[in-house]
Amino acid sequence: MEVADRNNREGMKAWLNPGRYGWERVSYWLQRLTGVGLLAYFVGHIYETSSLTQGPDAWAAMLELTQTPMGHLILLLIIGMSAYHSANGIRLIFTHGGKGLGKPGRPDYPYDAVSLNYRQKSGIWIALILAATAMLYGASVLFGGE
Amino acid sequence: MTMLRESQIMKIHYITGIAALFVVAVHILMRLIIPFSLSLEYENVIANYHNIPYVLLLESILVLIAIHGFNGLRIILLELRQSKAWEDSVTILTIVAMMAVIAYGTRTIIVANGSGF
Amino acid sequence: MTEQIIEKIEKIEKKHEKKETVRSSIVLKVYRANRRAGESVHYNSIEVPVQRWTTVLDALLYAKAYKDKSIGIRYSCRMASCGSCGMKINGIPRLACYTKVSELEGSTITVEPLANFPHIRDLVTDFSQFFSHHRDVRPYIQNDEADIKDRAKLSEFMQSPEDLDKFLQFSYCIKCGLCYSACPTVATDTKFPGPQALSQAYRYFIDNRDAAGKERENIVDDRHGIWRCHFAGSCSSVCPKGVDPALGIQLLRGHLLGFSKNEKKVADLRERSKRD
Numbered sequence: 001m002e003v004a005d006r007n008n009r010e011g012m013k014a015w016l017n018p019g020r021y022g023w024e025r026v027s028y029w030l031q032r033l034t035g036v037g038l039l040a041y042f043v044g045h046i047y048e049t050s051s052l053t054q055g056p057d058a059w060a061a062m063l064e065l066t067q068t069p070m071g072h073l074i075l076l077l078i079i080g081m082s083a084y085h086s087a088n089g090i091r092l093i094f095t096h097g098g099k100g101l102g103k104p105g106r107p108d109y110p111y112d113a114v115s116l117n118y119r120q121k122s123g124i125w126i127a128l129i130l131a132a133t134a135m136l137y138g139a140s141v142l143f144g145g146e
Numbered sequence: 147m148t149m150l151r152e153s154q155i156m157k158i159h160y161i162t163g164i165a166a167l168f169v170v171a172v173h174i175l176m177r178l179i180i181p182f183s184l185s186l187e188y189e190n191v192i193a194n195y196h197n198i199p200y201v202l203l204l205e206s207i208l209v210l211i212a213i214h215g216f217n218g219l220r221i222i223l224l225e226l227r228q229s230k231a232w233e234d235s236v237t238i239l240t241i242v243a244m245m246a247v248i249a250y251g252t253r254t255i256i257v258a259n260g261s262g263f
Numbered sequence: 264m265t266e267q268i269i270e271k272i273e274k275i276e277k278k279h280e281k282k283e284t285v286r287s288s289i290v291l292k293v294y295r296a297n298r299r300a301g302e303s304v305h306y307n308s309i310e311v312p313v314q315r316w317t318t319v320l321d322a323l324l325y326a327k328a329y330k331d332k333s334i335g336i337r338y339s340c341r342m343a344s345c346g347s348c349g350m351k352i353n354g355i356p357r358l359a360c361y362t363k364v365s366e367l368e369g370s371t372i373t374v375e376p377l378a379n380f381p382h383i384r385d386l387v388t389d390f391s392q393f394f395s396h397h398r399d400v401r402p403y404i405q406n407d408e409a410d411i412k413d414r415a416k417l418s419e420f421m422q423s424p425e426d427l428d429k430f431l432q433f434s435y436c437i438k439c440g441l442c443y444s445a446c447p448t449v450a451t452d453t454k455f456p457g458p459q460a461l462s463q464a465y466r467y468f469i470d471n472r473d474a475a476g477k478e479r480e481n482i483v484d485d486r487h488g489i490w491r492c493h494f495a496g497s498c499s500s501v502c503p504k505g506v507d508p509a510l511g512i513q514l515l516r517g518h519l520l521g522f523s524k525n526e527k528k529v530a531d532l533r534e535r536s537k538r539d
Contacts, residue, residue, distance in 0.1 A: 007453075008382045012226075014450030020355055021445060024496030024509075028447065031493070032222065039215040046208070046251045052195070053257040056188040063186060086167045093160050095494050098510075098517030104432045107505025110275055115510035116496050141182060153484045153519050160520075225452045225491060233486070 024116060027124040031088050034081040041078050072142040079138040084131035091123030159217050166210040169203055176200070195258035208251040216244040288312045289364055291326055293334060294375040297384045307331065308371070313364045319372060320348050320359035323386075335385035343503050346439030350386050351375040356441040358503050377444040393440055396456040400464040400482055405475035408532055420472040420530035433466035433511045435504045442498035442508050454487035458498035461489055462511035468518070471530040480519055489516055 018029035051062040065071070094100050095115075100123075102114040150158075176194065177185040184190055194200050220240040224233060291311050296304040309326040320338055327334045336359075338348040343361040352362055353373055364372065380388035409420070442458040443449050449457050456464075461483060468479045483489040492512050499509040517523045 008376075008378065008380055008388070009453070010378045010450040012451065014378070014447045021495070021497035021500045024494060024500075025447070028493050028495035035215070035218045036222070039219060042211055042215055043247060046247055046254070050250065050254040052188075052191060053254055059188045059191070067186070082170070086163075089163050090167075092494060093164070095513055096160075096516050097520050097522035098514040099522060101510050101513055103428075104430065104507070104510060104514075105428055107432050107435065107507070109272065111503065111505030113496075113499035113502065113505065113507040113509065115507050115513065116499055141178075151484055152486050152488065152490045156490050157520065221491070224486060225448060225455075228452065228454050228487070 022116065023121050023124050027088055027091075027127070030084060031092070034085040037081050038078065038085060041074075041081075069143075075142060076135050076138050080131040080135040083134040084127050087127035087130045088124060091120060091127065095120050095123075155217065159214060162210045162214040162217075166207065166214055169207045169210065172203060173207055192258060195255065196260065201255055201259060204255055205252065208248055208255075212244045212247045212251075216240045216247075219243075285315065285365065286313060286370060289322065290371045291322055292371055292373040293323070293326065293385070294373075295334070295385050296382065297335075298382075299384070306373075307334075315365055317364045318360050319352055319357075319362045319364060319367075319374065322364055322372070323359060323374065335383070335387045337387045344437065346437035349377050349439040349441050349444070351377060351444070356444040356501050358439060358441070361503050377440055379444050379446070379449045380440060388440075390438075390440060393438075393443055393457065393459070396460040397438070397463060399456060400460045400467070401475070401479065402460075402463045402467060404467065404470065404473050405478070406472055406529070407474065409472075418532045420532060422471055422530055426471045426530070430466045430470045433462050433506055433508075436463065436466075436506045436508075437504055439503065441501045441503065442506075445497035445501045447495050447497065448491045448493065452487055452491055455491050456483070456488065458492070458508035458512060461492065461515065462498075462506060462508035464489075465511035465515040468515055469527060471527060474529045476518075476527065483515065484519060489519065492516070 015029065015032065018026045048062050048066060051058040091100075100117075100120045102117055102119075105114065180190060195204075217240070220236055223236040223240075288310055291309045292306045293309060294304065295307050296302060309330045311322045311325050311330075313322060318341075320336075320341060323334065323336050324338075327336065336348070338360065339345040340347070341360045343358050346358070348359040349356060350359055351357075351374070352359065353367055353369075356377055359374070374386060376382055376386050376388045380390065380393065383389055406420075409418075436459060438459060440459070442462075446455075446458050448455045464479055464483050467473050468476055473479075489512060492509075494509060494513060496509050499507045502508060514523070
């Protein structure tokens with residue numbers, strides 16, 4: 001008796017709305033976003049650096065396109081994204097192996113989850129702070145002028 | 147071609163991620179060891195490509211990031227849809243994309259190094 | 264010991280005190296849909312009187328009793344023990360019987376069916392796929408040494424309190440489905456077993472009476488298995504029983520990754536039965 005809808009899954013909406021469940025969900029969302037962003041940048045970077053093979057003029061033309069304020073802003077974002085993705089990635093490697101999550105025991109009111117502890121949660125904040133710091137330093141180098 | 151177990155693929159994913167962190171850090175720092183404004187001058191960049199350890203570094207970044215990045219993309223795409231056709235196409239396309247990017251990047255390295263095609 | 268518990272509860276109540284909102288009535292915005300009868304999705308707003316201790320389930324049952332008999336709700340024990348009344352309350356999966364109206368902000372409370380489950384009617388969803396994922400992980404002890412068929416020799420496995428603590432909290436799962444509803448991977452991946460099934464896989468994996476560790480690892484070592492968990496932690500954040508499925512899943516993955524190799528030793532049978 002098939003009365004139920006085939007599919008009532010939240011779909012991509014669930015990925016794009018990280019605000020309901022705490023920091024770990026936000027970090028999952030950011031890890032995905034930065035990962036895709038970095039992959040796109042990587043492909044673009046491999047393409048832009050290939051202009052080297054066409055001589056100094058092609059290289060200069062590429063530099064003209066990318067060494068602009070907009071280009072620097074994008075690079076800043078990439079700096080922040082890579083700092084976050086790497087730091088959070090290291091945290092995830094530990095947590096995915098069950099390290100830093102505490103031990104199972106006997107749950108008691110208010111039934112707070114042991115795995116959502118501050119030790120691994122602080123890894124997320126550290127990753128965000130590192131990203132912000134890297135972006136600040138990057139901004140001072142890129143826009144600071146030498 | 148033998149199929150890798152998902153656990154083996156994920157171990158590769160984690161290892162390439164950690165390794166890439168170190169090599170990319172060195173790559174970024176290369177722009178800071180000479181005056182920043184000169185670091186993108188054509189001659190200086192080409193000079194880097196004549197430095198064999200640096201060439202090896204670039205090649206390893208290429209391979210590590212291509213594997214890590216495209217595997218990540220494969221994971222995201224696999225979660226989106228689950229028919230056999232989709233899963234097979236995603237696997238094949240990400241492997242092809244991985245190899246294409248590595249090939250294209252290696253070409254740049256070889257040509258810039260001067261022993262090119 | 265009792266004083267410590269009382270102190271702990273008082274501290275928690277103090278923390279929650281400021282968040283309690285006192286109202287005499289609220290508006291329940293109830294998701295209504297009956298596709299089989301051709302009724303499309305719409306929300307009914309129903310005003311319900313509340314007191315300090317009124318739960319969302321109480322409010323729904325009041326609405327059903329006095330305002331609209333046709334609201335479809337699934338519930339049973341009313342005490343967070345059966346797991347039947349799971350629903351989305353103000354966007355987050357919660358047990359209706361375990362959520363006090365005073366804990367929620369705003370004078371309108373939106374109740375919707377759990378996401379990621381096929382929808383039947385109003386607040387009722389279909390749990391068959393959820394249960395079938397659970398069955399797929401073989402949620403029972405597998406041990407050839409257990410001579411349960413021969414009652415005369417009925418024996419027991421040696422399990423210390425420390426061995427018990429390794430899996431006890433995961434056995435408290437009431438299969439309410441809140442974790443399944445909160446999980447971002449379940450939201451898109453139809454083949455992913457979900458946090459409940461995976462944490463039960465760990466529960467049996469780490470139980471030292473079970474001898475099928477390798478087979479259990481093989482079941483979850485799949486393209487759509489344990490590796491599609493990304494520790495978003497939403498499952499643990501919504502679990503009403505403190506099962507902490509995310510912990511179980513990461514610990515199981517630790518075994519698959521080789522982070523925790525030699526932790527488990529299969530239990531021995533008690534000596535007296537071996538003598539027979």
